Structure formats: structure tokens, C-alpha cells
Amino acid sequence: EVQLVESGGGLVQPGGSLRLSCAASGFSFSHYDMHWVRQPTGRGLEWVSTIDTAGDTYYPGSVKGRFTISRENAKNSLYLQMNSLGAGDTAVYYCAAGADAFHIWGQGTMVTVSS
Amino acid sequence: QSVLTQPPSASGTPGQRVTISCSGSSSNIGSNTVNWYQQLPGTAPKLLIYSDNQRPSGVPDRFSGSKSGTSASLAISGLQSEDEGDYYCAAWDDSLNGVVFGGGTKLTVL
Numbered sequence: 001e002v003q004l005v006e007s008g009g010g011l012v013q014p015g016g017s018l019r020l021s022c023a024a025s026g027f028s029f030s031h032y033d034m035h036w037v038r039q040p041t042g043r044g045l046e047w048v049s050t051i052d053t054a055g056d057t058y059y060p061g062s063v064k065g066r067f068t069i070s071r072e073n074a075k076n077s078l079y080l081q082m083n084s085l086g087a088g089d090t091a092v093y094y095c096a097a098g099a100d101a102f103h104i105w106g107q108g109t110m111v112t113v114s115s
Numbered sequence: 116q117s118v119l120t121q122p123p124s125a126s127g128t129p130g131q132r133v134t135i136s137c138s139g140s141s142s143n144i145g146s147n148t149v150n151w152y153q154q155l156p157g158t159a160p161k162l163l164i165y166s167d168n169q170r171p172s173g174v175p176d177r178f179s180g181s182k183s184g185t186s187a188s189l190a191i192s193g194l195q196s197e198d199e200g201d202y203y204c205a206a207w208d209d210s211l212n213g214v215v216f217g218g219g220t221k222l223t224v225l
Contacts, residue, residue, distance in 0.1 A: 035214075037160075044117065045152070045160060045203050047214035060213045094159055101150040101165035102205075108159055 002026035002104055004095050009109030016085050016113070022078040022095030022106055030073040033099045036080050038091035039108075048093070049080065062088075085113045118143060119204055119217035126223040132192040135220045137204030139185050143215055147207040149187040151180055154219075155200040163202070164189060191222075199224045 008020040020036070036048040049069040050058040057069050068081040078095050090113045096102035120138040127133040137149065151164040162171050164180035167187065179190045187206075191198055204217040 044201075044219040045154075045205075045216045047205075047216065050214070058213055060211065098162075100148065101162055102152070102160070103162050103165070103171065105159045105161065 004097065004104055004106035006093065006095050006106045006109040009093065009111045011112045011114060012085055013115050014086055014113055017081070017083045018085065018111060020080040020082070020093055020095075020109060020111070022080075024076045024078065024097065027097070027104070029071075029076040029097075032097040032104075034069075034071055034078045035096045035098075035102060036067075036069060036078075037094045037096055037102065038089075038111075039094070040091040046091075051078070052099075082111070085111075087113050089113050117218040118208060118211070118215035119206065121202075121204060121217035121220045123218065124221045124223065126225055127191075127194045128225050129194055129196060131194045132190060133194055133222065134191075135189045135202050135204075135222070137187045137189070137217050139187075139206060139215075141185060142210040143185075143206040143208040144182065144187055145185040146209055149180065149182055150205045151178075151187075151189045152203045152205065153200055154203065155197075160203065194224055196224045198222060 005023045033052045035050045051069045066084045070079045092108040094108045095106045097104040148166045152160040153163040154160045167182045168180040177193045201219045208215045
């Protein structure tokens, strides 16, 4: 079964850090571009980062310099290191896979930034 | 304010045909393909249409996508109650060098 399972979410204080993980199974992970997409409660989707099969990374301005996406193909795993977190980063974070679109999605992990 | 513009809501009765629009610019829809995602209540998003008009395996042919210039549309024919949820368009933006989403359209089946 094709599956993405996120973990690592939780409550963190403003200015703090958190590392999310995404475990992939059922498909050839190393051949897929991988992404993080977030959704604040009751709001729309926002693209957070992409790492392609060559290891090149992409970020929107809202997280550039604070978030780092990485992958470990040997472990079929995707990561998101988030630093200097603020209230605006509170959201459900989804990992997704695909080149021309987000073909495969995980179930999401909740990140809450609050004191 | 989303880069791609969608109507916040749409509605229809069972069996009806509804369309959802997505308006962008030359740097996104005008030069790249459009994808559509469906998010049913309490679930993760799911890819509905990719590359403007392609359906992934398992998506019913009641769903179709089209694009003209800097705008795209999602059409749902034979509307069913289980289609109720949120629909998002997305595309790569050459100016922003990233993926941009529409604000989402909440579809209600009356």
C-alpha cells in the first residue's frame, strides 16, 4: 500500500524548533520529488517546501531561512527542520510526493506554536 | 490573499453540473499546468486533476479540468452528496519560484 506517515508534531513555544518526519512506503521513494504543505485550522493550503530527486530544495519566502527540508533515501524518509517558529506557523503539516503534482499525501501532523 | 483566485463557495443539487473557476496570471497558470485537489471534511487533501485535465487512477470521469489562458476550471457533473468538501487549484509560479494555491472553494450539495 502506498503510504506517507508524518510524525513529530506537537506544542512548541514561540522562537522554538521542531523536526517533522515523514515515512514513505509502497513506492520508490528515491524517484519522487517530496514536499511539505501546511494548513492552518479552518484555512487553505500553503506550500512549505520541496526537495527534488537531485536534492535541490525550494521554499516560499514565508519560511526561507527558517525551515530546512531534507531526505534520507536509504530510510525512505523525509524531514522538515523548523526553527524560529511563530504563531503563524501553527498548522497541520502534510508531506506529499510527486513531480508534476502532489500525487500522494500523508494524514498530517499538527504543529502548535504557543506559550 | 492567495495568488490564485477561486470563489469561496459553490453549490448545486444532486445530479447537477457545477464548475469552479481558478484565476491566475502569466507567471503561473499562463505558463504552467494546473492541478486540482479535493479535501473532504476531516481528511487530507487528495489529487483530483493534474496537468490541467488528467485524472489519476480511481477518480471518476464526473470530474474534469480545463484551462484557457490564465484561468482554469474544474467541472463536476452528476453531483453527489459525497462530493461536498473543499476544492483547491494549484500551479507552479515562475516569478515566485514555488507552488501557489488558490484560497479554496467550499462546495455544498443542497
